[in-house]
Amino acid sequence: MRYVASREEMQQIDAYSINTMGIPGIVLMEKAALALEEVFLERVPIKSSVLIVTEKGNNGGDGLALGRLLLEDGYNVDFYEIGAIPHDSDSHQIQKKVLEQMEAQFLMEFPEEEYDVIVDAVFGVGLKREVAGQHRQVIERMNQKKALKVAVDVPSGVDASTGQILGIAFCADLTVTFGLLKAGLLLYPGADISGEVIVKEIGFPNKAVEKIAPKMISFVKEDLSLLPERKAWTNKGNYGKVLLIAGAKNMAGAAVLSGTAAYKSGSGLVRVFSCEENRVILQEKLPEAILTTYDSEEKAEEILPEAISWASVIGIGPGIGQSIFARRLLKQVLALGKVPLVIDADGLNNLAVLLKNDREIKQLFYEYKSGIILTPHLKEMSRLLEEEIAEIQSNLPKAAMKMADQNHIIVLKDARTIVSDGNAPSYINMSGNNGMATGGSGDVLTGIICGFLAGGLSLLTAARLGVYCHGLAGDAAAKEKGYYSVLAGDLPNYLEKVLK
Template sequence: MRYVASREEMQNIDAYSINNVGIPGIVLMEKAALALEEVFLERIPTDSRVLIVTEKGNNGGDGLALGRLLLEEGYTVDFYEIGVIPHDSDSHQIQKHILEQMEADFLMKFPDEEYDVIVDAIFGVGLKREVAGRHREVIERLNQMEALKVAVDVPSGVDASAGQILGIAFEADITVTFGLPKVGLLLYPGADVSGEVIVKEIGFPNKAVEEIAPQMVSFTTDDLELLPERKAWTNKGSYGKVLMIAGSKNMAGAALLSGTAAYKSGSGLVRIFSCEENRVILQEKLPEAILTTYDSEEKAWELLPESLSWASVIGIGPGIGQSAFARKLVKQVLTLGKAPLVIDADGLNNLAALLQEDTELRQLFHEYEGGMILTPHLKEMSRLTGEEIAEIRSNLPKAAASTADKGHVIVLKDARTLCPMEAYLHTLI
């Protein structure tokens, strides 16, 4: 796992490093420039023409420092400072003064020349307002230029905390980000304009990161090593009994896919509770599964209690439909079930309807003893919460965390999957 920082968390890590640990900001800026230079030297020929576009903040200072290093390596570098922000940061002033002493080329107007590389050092991680006016005009023109585009820390126009585009964003081919990945570089649409994201260490001390403790972590393939190895002296009964309540008439595929997924995720025994019409295809395609099928509602209610008591984990929803029978099925599972419960797909749609109209169901939902995991995509999340999809999408971490605060685990599915648990918000990428 690795920390993933929001805008505020990264700013706090930066401030703690400077104010509490005592690392001068100009030192961090130099290390950021060295990290950027390393990427250039690895990937971009030294005879390239480079345009570095800046503002007067620290992100602009990173760009100026990079340009100085590139000049020393033999690159042709032009600087264009938008200059709408009225005051320079102290570190930016230092970097600009050095370049002026080196007689670097600062352009007075937006260039008409062609460049091999464009560097965006306008806003970085700190932006939280819509991009407008001259800034918008410049970013529009940069996006139209044919060149390799490199963003410093975060593409200008991307909300570093939520991944939203604040009016317009620089469309990077490469983003070199410092210290930690940023939330906005992982979540869409921000991820779509970030290109290849390269994380570079620039000297933020571990103490600063631990003190701020970012609230999101990202799983990587290395985390698979945390899964326990299976011991030789075991059998299928040692690895759990999953009851999968799935499928309905003409929806055998949902039952088949969910049952197969249960086995592939490591379940020892899988029992599929479905309608009689699905028996043959399930026996043919998944012969290892135990089948409990019903040919009438009365038979379903007769078979369900024993099936629930058999299970050590229950899953309900894929392909069950949204009929009155399906709603009752969801309610009966909440009433009779004791094992950990995963609700997905039509299970969520039926649950959303029941929560609106059934007071008893609301109590069962909140008091379910076995623990519950809800796995909505954005439309299902909208049905569960009553919020518009656009509102949920505008800040996925906030939506996931606020819903999880109400008692159960939420796995919010989009291009990135978010799962708030205890103190952390996990993202699967």
């Protein structure tokens, strides 16, 4: 697990390190410069021309300190200070005085000529107002240059907490950020213009980080240790019974995908509840599954209670369609279910209608004792919250927390999926890729989460780990097949490699 910091949290960590733990700010600045220098020495040939654009704050001081080191290394470095902020920070003043003693080249105007590298050391992590005036003009001109563009800590103009663009932002090819990842470098659109992100340690003490305890985390490969334990002296009954209510007529694929994923994520037994028209396909594509099929709506409602009582985990939604019948099935599950429940896809769309129009379903939903995981994409979340997609997209963690609590886990699916139980920390997912933007990918995620729940994981851990492993499977598939050619049906097969 690793922390992901907001603007305020990073500022608090910085302040605690300096004011409480006694680390001089200039020391942190020097270590930031050394970290930047290391990246330059690895990637940029000596004698390259470098333009460092600064302001008078500490981000500008980082840029000045970097420039001093690069001059000593033999790079050709020019400095342009915008100077639209009235007062220098103390550390910035120190760095500038050293450069003046070195007779470094400070330009009076933004240069017309091209450079090999442009370094953005204007605002960094602290910006929370829209970029305007001279700052906007300079950033526009920086973006027009053909050079390799490097941002110090956070590209100027990106909100470090939300990833939103504050009017205009520096379009970086590479961002070197310090201490912790910033949420704004991961959330879109900020992630789109941050380029490759490198995290460098500069000496923030662990005590400072733990004291502030950022309210967002992400997983790394070591977190696969959270997978459900499988012991030698066990049988299929020890690994749970997943009931998947999936696949209306002509939608058998959704049931196949979610059922396959549930088995490949460790479920002992998977039972698919679907319409009779899907029987042959399901028997051919997923012979391991137990099938319960119905040939009429009345029959479905008659036999569903027994299937519900059989299960230790229930998933509902993939391919069931939006209809009065589907809503009746969902209502039965909420009324009779006594085990963890995952609601996805059409299950969510039907739920949105019921929550809006049916008081009884609202009570059943909020009083469901065994816990519910909801896995909406942005449009489904828009229906559930009755908010515009743009509003949800502007702050995904905030949107996820609106509907979440310890008994209702929200998996808000986007390029950076957020998982929340309404409390800190939220989880932001860093695995996965755009090759997974294909029909059926969400059905696979439902199956994975159900499988992890069947293995005994808690709601929150199953949701987080399910999202992470789903993304890792997508990454493995894209590495072998390319982003254009990944199919949802590939994901369960590559999940094998992730869980191996």
